[in-house]
Amino acid sequence: TYIASCSQRGNIGQVTIGLSPLIPKPGTPFQWHPMESVQSLKKKFMKVRKALGRLPHIKLSFGSPNEAYLQTYLSRGDRRVLSFFKTYLANGHDAKKALAESSPSPDSFVYRQYEKDDILPWDIVDHGYKNDFLWSDYQRGLKEGVTPVCDTAVCKICGIC
Secondary structure: OHHHHHHHHOOOOOEEEEEOOOOOOOOOHHHHOOOOOHHHHHHHHHHHHHHHOOOOOEEEEEOOHHHHHHHHHHHHOOHHHHHHHHHHHHOOOOHHHHHHHOOOOOHHHHOOOOOOOOOOOOOOOOOOOOHHHHHHHHHHHHOOOOOOOOOOOOOOOOOOO
């Protein structure tokens, strides 16, 4: 194996594997996609840790599912996210309490699957990309397709150039 051959030479090095939750952000192809549940992500990370954690020379790094949840809420929420900030500031920066007391529930933003023609809370911001382009890129991403490299000299498909 690779590890055995490197060990014989005395130069094995270290491999770092970093995994982070997908945070669906506005203005990106995955803006319509819900975040995977925190519980599901934690289970998957535990599975990876169990499978690879004991291997020598492998370092594992995981993004926090709880932090990803908060980022997703703040990036996909509408003006009602203000209730989170009011509680957060009034209660000594306790994000957990602020999330629990937020109305509507943060889950309604974090775990929502938007449809193509839904009016998104962030549609008031012109990010430059055409939503039709982002939607087709989203569909391609769901099929694990590759987005072609953009030739800015001739291509105007996305709307940003």
